[in-house]
Amino acid sequence: MSIISSTGGLGLTIPAPVTPIENAAPVRTAKPADKRGWWWGTGRRKTAVCRVRIKPASGKDATITLESVKLGKKKDVNTYFTEARDRTDCISPLTSTALIGKFQVVARMHGGGCMGQAQAMRLAIARALVDWDPNLYQSFRDQGFLTRDAREVERKKYGQAGARRRFQFSKR
DSSP: OOOOOSSSTTOOOOOOOOOOOTTOOOOOOOOOOOTTSOEEEEEEETTEEEEEEEEEOOGGGOOEEEEETTTOOEEEHHHHOOSHHHHHHHTHHHHHTTOTTSEEEEEEEESSOHHHHHHHHHHHHHHHHHHHOGGGHHHHHHHTTTOOOOOOOOOOOTTSSSSSOOOOOOOO
């Protein structure tokens, strides 16, 4: 086995071996807040869409307010989500990083049901927090907060009773 040098032969050069950097994470930089001091995040789940804006706050200002586009009323998390599963799910990025009570969170939601809206809000809060502090990216990725669940309802096909259900077959 011979190696052709750059000075002789066909004039080919062989590059020097490159040593890979182990566990090199992409360098993330913090995104600046908008002109009013808010960081934005958008989350989607099934047909629910949630737009969240967060701002560092303390004391009485550190609240989580939800607004339904259809109703136009502002409510807090405990009155908007009636089930404890949905309440804990939507604020889990804040509780896992011990940032609950340190941010003012305003969320606008439309579409979907309670569970879809709660999971859309979880994704939106996680994305906004990563824009605020990029060091949270890996912990959120490991916990699954930054993964968009792409499962949707399958559409109904023509000539069928549902998405997969067919009409009853009759030979005669």
